[in-house]
Amino acid sequence: MIYSLCLLLILIGLYGVVVSRQTLKIVVSILLMNHGVHLLLLLIGYREAGNPPIVDPGTSIASFASGAVDPLPQALVLTAIVIGLGVLALMVALCVRLYERYGTFDVTEIRRLRG
Amino acid sequence: MMTIDVQTLIPLFVAVPLGVSLLVQLVARRQHVLAEVLTITTLLLLTLMSCYTIGQSGIYHLGGWPTPIGIDMRLDALATLLLLIVSVVGLAVSLYSVDYMRRFTASSHFYSLFLLMVTGMNGVILAGDLFNLYVFLEVAAIASYSLVAFGCAHEELEASFKYIVLGSLSSALILTGVALVYGITGTLNLTHIATRIAAEGMNTPLLLAFGLFICGFSFKAALVPFHAWLPDAHPSAPAPVSAMLSGVLIKAIGIYVLARLAFNVFGVTSNELSLLRWLGLLSMVAGGLLAVGQKDIKRLFAYSSISQVGFMVLGLGLGTPLGLVGGLYHLVNHALFKPLLFLNAGAIEYATGTRDLKQLGGLNRQLPVTAATSMVGSMSIAGIPPFSGFWSKLIIVLACIESGFYLFATVAVLVSIVTLAYQLKVQRMAFFAALPKALEGIRREPPMMALAMILLAIGSIALSFAVLTGLSDPWLIGAAQQTLTAGIFGG
Amino acid sequence: MSATRKLRDHGTGMGMTVKTVTRWLKGPILLFGIYLVFYGHITPGGGFGGGVVIASAFILITLASGEATGLGIFGKGWASRLDSVGLLMFLVLGWLGTWWAGGYFFENFISTPKAAHYTLFSGGLLPMANIALGLKVASALFLVFTVLTAFHIAEQKPDSSEGHEEQHQEDDS
Numbered sequence: 001m002i003y004s005l006c007l008l009l010i011l012i013g014l015y016g017v018v019v020s021r022q023t024l025k026i027v028v029s030i031l032l033m034n035h036g037v038h039l040l041l042l043l044i045g046y047r048e049a050g051n052p053p054i055v056d057p058g059t060s061i062a063s064f065a066s067g068a069v070d071p072l073p074q075a076l077v078l079t080a081i082v083i084g085l086g087v088l089a090l091m092v093a094l095c096v097r098l099y100e101r102y103g104t105f106d107v108t109e110i111r112r113l114r115g
Numbered sequence: 116m117m118t119i120d121v122q123t124l125i126p127l128f129v130a131v132p133l134g135v136s137l138l139v140q141l142v143a144r145r146q147h148v149l150a151e152v153l154t155i156t157t158l159l160l161l162t163l164m165s166c167y168t169i170g171q172s173g174i175y176h177l178g179g180w181p182t183p184i185g186i187d188m189r190l191d192a193l194a195t196l197l198l199l200i201v202s203v204v205g206l207a208v209s210l211y212s213v214d215y216m217r218r219f220t221a222s223s224h225f226y227s228l229f230l231l232m233v234t235g236m237n238g239v240i241l242a243g244d245l246f247n248l249y250v251f252l253e254v255a256a257i258a259s260y261s262l263v264a265f266g267c268a269h270e271e272l273e274a275s276f277k278y279i280v281l282g283s284l285s286s287a288l289i290l291t292g293v294a295l296v297y298g299i300t301g302t303l304n305l306t307h308i309a310t311r312i313a314a315e316g317m318n319t320p321l322l323l324a325f326g327l328f329i330c331g332f333s334f335k336a337a338l339v340p341f342h343a344w345l346p347d348a349h350p351s352a353p354a355p356v357s358a359m360l361s362g363v364l365i366k367a368i369g370i371y372v373l374a375r376l377a378f379n380v381f382g383v384t385s386n387e388l389s390l391l392r393w394l395g396l397l398s399m400v401a402g403g404l405l406a407v408g409q410k411d412i413k414r415l416f417a418y419s420s421i422s423q424v425g426f427m428v429l430g431l432g433l434g435t436p437l438g439l440v441g442g443l444y445h446l447v448n449h450a451l452f453k454p455l456l457f458l459n460a461g462a463i464e465y466a467t468g469t470r471d472l473k474q475l476g477g478l479n480r481q482l483p484v485t486a487a488t489s490m491v492g493s494m495s496i497a498g499i500p501p502f503s504g505f506w507s508k509l510i511i512v513l514a515c516i517e518s519g520f521y522l523f524a525t526v527a528v529l530v531s532i533v534t535l536a537y538q539l540k541v542q543r544m545a546f547f548a549a550l551p552k553a554l555e556g557i558r559r560e561p562p563m564m565a566l567a568m569i570l571l572a573i574g575s576i577a578l579s580f581a582v583l584t585g586l587s588d589p590w591l592i593g594a595a596q597q598t599l600t601a602g603i604f605g606g
Numbered sequence: 607m608s609a610t611r612k613l614r615d616h617g618t619g620m621g622m623t624v625k626t627v628t629r630w631l632k633g634p635i636l637l638f639g640i641y642l643v644f645y646g647h648i649t650p651g652g653g654f655g656g657g658v659v660i661a662s663a664f665i666l667i668t669l670a671s672g673e674a675t676g677l678g679i680f681g682k683g684w685a686s687r688l689d690s691v692g693l694l695m696f697l698v699l700g701w702l703g704t705w706w707a708g709g710y711f712f713e714n715f716i717s718t719p720k721a722a723h724y725t726l727f728s729g730g731l732l733p734m735a736n737i738a739l740g741l742k743v744a745s746a747l748f749l750v751f752t753v754l755t756a757f758h759i760a761e762q763k764p765d766s767s768e769g770h771e772e773q774h775q776e777d778d779s
Contacts, residue, residue, distance in 0.1 A: 010287070017280065030283045037290045044298040054650070057724050073297070076246055080290060082654055082743070083253045087283055089750045090260055094276050096754065101269050110273050113347045123704065126711040134697050137690040178703070179713040 002043060009036030022105045023095045027088065034084045038077045045070030124164055125175040125188050128198065128237040129251075132157055136230035143223050150223040154209045154230060161233070162202040168195050169591065174243065182304060187243030189305075192594035196443070197240045197371055199591075200450045203574060204362050205233050211458050211567035212355040215465060219353075225265060232258035232359065236367040245293050245303045252289070252335070252368050256282050259364055263352040274351035278344045285334030285341070292327035295320055309380050317381070325381050329373070329390065336369025338428060339398040342421050346405075349420065350413035350470070354461020357413060361420045362454035366446055370424065374431050374442075378599040391432030396526060398425030403533040412460045412470050412545065415537060416453070419496065422530060423449045429527065430511040433518050439596040441510035447592060448503045448578055452492040455571040459489040462560045462568070463545065472541065477550025481557055484565040486546050488572040493542055495575055497535040503579035619672035628670040635663040643740035647729035653739025660740065661747035668752070677752065685749040692742030699735055 013036060016029025046069055053071035055064055095105070102110050135157045143150035168190060175188040209229065216222040235255025242248040260282065264275035297303055299320050300311040312321065330341070337345040345365075349357045377383045377391070402422030409415035423445065430442025462485045463478065464470050479486045495502035498509075508531055515524035560568075581590055619625065642649075643656030668676025703713035716730035726733075 010291070013287075014284070017284065023276065026280055030280065030287075033284070033287050037287045037294070040291060041294040041297075044294055072303075073294075076293075076297075078652075078654055079246075079250060083250065083257075085747075086257055087253075087260075087279065087286075089754070090257060091276075091279055091283075092754060094264060094272060094279065097264075097267060098272050098276060101267075101272055110276075113270055113273055113351065126704075130697060130701065130711070134694065137694050137697075141687060141690045141694070176710060177712055179710045 003040060006036050006040040006043065009033075009039065012036075021107055023098060023107055023110075024092075024105060026107070027091045027095060030091070031084070031088060034080075038080055038084075041073050041080065042077050045073030119167065121168055121171045121173050121190065122175055124168060125173065125190050125241060126177070128161065128164065128241060129188075129234055131160065132230045132234040132237065136227045136234065139223055139227045139230065143226075145223070147217075147222050150226040151209075151213050154226040155206070155213075157230060158202060158206040158209050158233070161237075162199075162206055165195065165198040165202045168198065170594070171195075183302065183307060186247055187304060187306075188241045188247075189243035190241060191598045192591070193371070193374070193443075193598045194240050196447065196591055196595045197367055198237065200447060201233060201236050201240070201363050201367060204359065204450055204454050204571070205229075207567045207570045208355045208358050208362075208454060208458070210570070211358070211461070211564050212353075213563045214561040215353065215355055215461060215564065219266060225262070228258045228262050228265075229355075229359070231255075232262065232364070236363060239368050240371060243305055245296060245305060245308065248372065249286075249289060249293055252372075253286060255364065255368055256286065256335075259356075259360060262356045263348050263360070265353055265356065268351075270347075270351040274344075274347040278348040281334060281341075281344045285331045288327050288334075289331035292324045292331060295324040295327070299324070305375075305380050309382065312381060321381070322387075325376070325383070325387065328376055329394075332369055332373045332376075333394060336365050336373065336424055336428070337398075337421055338369075338394045338424060339401045339421065342398070342402075345421060346414055346417045349417040349457075350411055354413075354457055354464065357417075357461070358454035358457040361417065361457060362450050365420070365424060366427075366450060370427055370431070370446060373428070374599060377431075378602065382602055385434060388432045388434050391428055392520070392523065395425045395427070395429030395432055396523060398422065399429065399530045400425075400526060403530045403537075406537045407533065407540070409537075410472050412463065412472060412475075412541060413457065415472075415541060416456050416460060419456075419534065419537065420449075420453055422534065423453070423496070426508065426511055426527065426530075429523060430514065433514050433520075435514055435518055436596060436600055437510060437517055438514035439599050440592055441507055441514050443592045443595055444510060444581070445504075445507035448495065448507050448575070451571055451575045451578060452495045452504065455488055455492040455568060455575060456496070458564070458568050458571070459485050459492065462564055465564070466557045466560060467554050472544040474551065474553070475545045476548030477546075477554065479546045481550070481554065482560055484568060485560055488568040489546065490542065491572045491575060493538040495579075497538045498531045499535070501579055503575060503581070506579065506582040619670050619675070624670045628666055632663050632667055635666065636660060639663060639740075639744070643736050644733065645726065646736040646740075647732040648724060648726070653736045654743055656736070657740040657743025658747060660744035661751070664744075664748050665751050673752070673755070680745075680748060682749065682752060685745040685752070688745040689742055689749060692738050692740075692745065695738040696735060696742070699731060699738065703731070 010033050013029045013033025016032060017026050020026045020029055050069040051067045053068040053074070098110060099105055104110065135153055139150045139153055143153060172191040176182065177186040177188065212225065216225050219225065232255050235251045235258060238251025239248055239255060242251060260275055260279045263278055264271050296308060300308050302308060302311065334341040349361050352360065373391070377388065399422050402418050402420070402425060406415050406418035406422065409418060427442045427445050427449070430438050430445060460470065462482060463475065466482055467475065469475065491502070495504040498505045508527065512524050512527050515527060581592065639656050639659030642651035642659055643653060646652030646656060664676060664680050667679060700712040703709050703711055703715055709715065712731070714730040714732070718728040718730055722728045
């Protein structure tokens with residue numbers, strides 16, 4: 001059930017990319033889509049009524065493995081967020097440069113390449 | 116010569132270009148000559164290292180952690196083949212860009228980004244872990260987005276924006292596939308995923324993950340209908356970047372990963388491969404037909420890349436050993452002559468200032484090295500014997516007939532004729548036509564650019580001898596094909 | 607890419623309240639970021655999260671007191687150099703793992719005695735890698751923010767593309 005909500009977020013982001021007329025709105029929609037994918041990745045590691053995956057001095061490894069939420073997707077999502085940050089910075093820089101060149105944020109007017 | 120254990124070499128393929136890229140940023144900010152020297156030395160070193168790994172294989176455990184827990188990097192014959200291609204083409208392109216990038220004032224950033232792209236590609240080729248594959252894929256992709264926009268002219272920014280939006284979409288699809296595979300198999304290591312899938316069979320969620328991977332990596336490989344970014348990105352980028360993108364990037368992060376996942380990890384049957392075959396057919400036809408009407412040289416070559424990638428995917432999608440040999444041989448051929456053609460187009464643009472075929476002509480006498488190497492490249496890509504392109508296309512057609520797909524074989528032959536048509540168009544209009552008044556006094560291409568083009572042309576001619584070692588088992592390519600046909604548990 | 611970049615200073619930033627609160631808070635925020643980086647091997651956090659918090663302290667200073675003040679504390683050249691140095695440190699730390707016989711890249715060659723588990727000076731290679739990463743992420747994020755907001759192209763080029771202009775200049779010389 002909750003995975004379908006992640007899918008909904010991804011689809012909303014995809015809709016935003018397809019429909020948006022401004023470059024910055026396209027950037028925000030891609031961000032939204034990335035959020036949906038990260039949420040999906042994170043929720044796959046979830047365990048019902050699980051403990052946070054931190055090992056205290058008193059915990060044994062066996063009880064940790066059987067009771068805690070999976071920590072690997074959390075590390076994966078951290079990396080994916082940082083990658084998304086890099087791509088976001090590059091996209092925003094491109095939008096700024098596009099504005100300086102074409103004078104507009106409107107995607108339908110930035111169409112010199114055709115054929 | 117001291118024997119270096121291949122185990123120590125494997126992480127260096129990724130660490131060395133990354134380290135030198137950062138060094139160029141630190142040390143050679145203003146001194147362009149130092150940046151050029153560092154880049155060329157690094158790529159020479161990488162070429163020597165990849166030559167050393169021929170015939171060897173191994174698995175490197177990062178951090179000493181054993182396989183199910185840790186991150187692996189695996190080297191086998193297919194990885195060796197692609198590492199060799201990346202290094203050789205990278206070396207030629209970096210030699211070329213010494214002269215070409217002189218007119219940009221921030222050329223040390225170019226070399227830094229270039230080395231970052233090589234790092235990403237090497238990381239994807241050597242990855243033994245699904246998430247590491249994604250991370251290095253993103254490194255290479257981000258470097259290529261920046262390189263396409265490098266000159267900051269109108270078309271470059273627009274093309275880069277289109278490329279980055281479509282690239283981010285495809286990366287999101289790939290990450291969704293990774294999430295699904297992790298959720299079903301519980302591991303990210305390619306070998307373990309392969310054994311789990313072999314044990315439990317392909318169920319519907321895995322089929323969905325495989326479909327997502329095909330969509331995502333077809334974006335990176337520019338298969339039709341996912342090709343929309345390529346005809347804008349490759350012509351607008353500076354010529355060495357176009358050569359690198361079209362020659363190695365779409366193969367190393369597109370076709371290589373598709374082949375790896377399809378054959379070594381998922382272990383697909385002929386049903387799922389039929390999707391690859393049809394995608395290849397569509398790309399061949401659409402790319403070829405769209406290329407005929409182009410007036411811009413680089414845009415024509417970009418559509419031609421789409422068409423040739425269709426050939427490769429058709430060969431890979433056949434699944435038979437002969438088909439795999441054909442697909443891989445065409446991959447290696449294209450990786451040598453497409454960068455050559457793009458470097459030629461760059462030399463033409465450098466000398467004459469225009470890429471429009473209608474304004475060019477008579478360059479046979481004005482740019483002799485460009486003309487000669489362009490003739491070699493065009494004959495090879497058009498499939499004229501005895502050049503290497505003829506052999507790889509012949510193998511693909513024979514493999515289609517051998518598997519009983521007569522429709523695919525006929526279409527492949529027809530598209531080869533179309534390829535010949537547009538290559539002859541370029542040759543006629545750019546090189547053999549009468550010299551227009553405006554182009555009388557252009558100077559010849561600088562020596563470094565000529566050296567790079569001659570290097571690639573010699574490599575292309577040398578490849579046509581590779582088939583002499585046996586049609587179904589050429590040197591290096593046969594070994595790579597065997598790792599793919601070894602099937603699951605190899606991945 | 608020959609455009610010169612001029613610093614765009616909108617004045618002295620925001621109002622008195624914001625400046626005062628920033629003066630109180632920049633220390634604790636920076637300290638919190640450093641804590642996240644240093645304790646990254648025991649508590650959640652590590653190089654990425656800690657680096658972002660450190661960068662946000664500098665971004666807060668820039669937003670509150672103006673771009674000139676922010677760049678005066680952490681200049682563009684310094685940020686760029688620290689960026690590369692951070693990642694080079696990370697690579698060198700990883701490469702050090704290969705010096706031991708049978709060593710691998712990123713192998714944790716400093717072993718922690720049992721008594722020192724769960725304390726600050728444990729975990730071998732990890733805290734040093736966290737520090738290098740925190741340095742890189744903080745300087746990279748601050749650099750991205752500064753370049754995107756505080757600089758703009760001084761001369762607007764005419765409508766033709768810049769690459770062709772540079773090529774014509776080269777033909778004349």
